[in-house]
Amino acid sequence: MLVDTKDIVPEYSLPRYDPNKKRWLKPVKFSVSERKNCYEVSFLTNRGCGERKISEFIPKLLSLDSKFISALIAYMCEGTDLRKGINTNCAGNKGKSIQFCNSDAWLLKLIVNEFKKIGIIEQKWRCYLTLFTQHNDENEKKWWSEILGIPIKRIKIKEKLIGDPSKKLYNPHGRFRIEVYSSIYASLIDNLINLLKNDKL
Numbered sequence: 567m568l569v570d571t572k573d574i575v576p577e578y579s580l581p582r583y584d585p586n587k588k589r590w591l592k593p594v595k596f597s598v599s600e601r602k603n604c605y606e607v608s609f610l611t612n613r614g615c616g617e618r619k620i621s622e623f624i625p626k627l628l629s630l631d632s633k634f635i636s637a638l639i640a641y642m643c644e645g646t647d648l649r650k651g652i653n654t655n656c657a658g659n660k661g662k663s664i665q666f667c668n669s670d671a672w673l674l675k676l677i678v679n680e681f682k683k684i685g686i687i688e689q690k691w692r693c694y695l696t697l698f699t700q701h702n703d704e705n706e707k708k709w710w711s712e713i714l715g716i717p718i719k720r721i722k723i724k725e726k727l728i729g730d731p732s733k734k735l736y737n738p739h740g741r742f743r744i745e746v747y748s749s750i751y752a753s754l755i756d757n758l759i760n761l762l763k764n765d766k767l
Contacts, residue, residue, distance in 0.1 A: 567630045571684070572598050574628065575607055576757040579749045580648060580661035590661075596750070600626075604685075607750050622750040624685040630767055637680035638762055640673055641666060641755065648756040662752045667743040671713045674742055678714050684754055688714070690746050693721040697740040698729025706739055716744075 578593035594609040601623070608621040628634070646665040664686075666677050678688060693716055697706055703723055711718040724743070761767045 568627045571624050571628045572605055576753050579753045582749055583660040628683050634680045637676050648752050662747050662749040664752050665745040669737045669741045675714055686746055688716045691744045694724035694743045695740050696724050698727050700729045709739055710742055
């Protein structure tokens with residue numbers, strides 16, 4: 567089923583956390599503008615150097631097929647809680663952190679491929695790889711890059727743990743974390759998850 571993405575963009579963002587003032591900021595109102603081949607979703611912020619516009623570009627149509635629904639469910643199970651910390655005094659995920667970590671390449675590939683449908687292309691992911699001493703850093707970076715289609719220059723080695731060569735079948739290519747920081751994409755994914763939970767997708 568194809569849907570107009572303008573209809574699934576929430577009116578407001580999730581609350582965002584200001585680490586400098588150590589407080590949660592109120593949600594901001596999104597504006598959706600039609601462009602030639604996409605929609606521009608934006609909001610105004612006063613943080614930093616005066617008022618400025620934050621924007622993301624999303625495709626006009628979204629295919630709500632079984633693979634996309636599967637990716638949403640996988641994110642609900644293994645991804646970071648997009649609302650974590652909002653009702654507490656902790657920073658949580660700051661209302662904009664999209665993170666998914668796993669050693670299963672198929673699950674990561676599902677998330678990367680399906681989230682492209684809302685505009686999160688491969689070049690936007692920050693990638694961190696946790697390896698063991700028996701792994702070759704460059705070989706594993708190349709392997710994950712080819713599997714996920716993410717440029718190898720975006721993959722960083724987060725840590726190298728002491729490994730047991732006899733356990734090569736356990737995390738044979740290490741653990742991989744992908745993340746994007748975007749109030750717009752986080753709010754969109756959160757809205758899609760809520761629609762799914764309420765049987766509206």
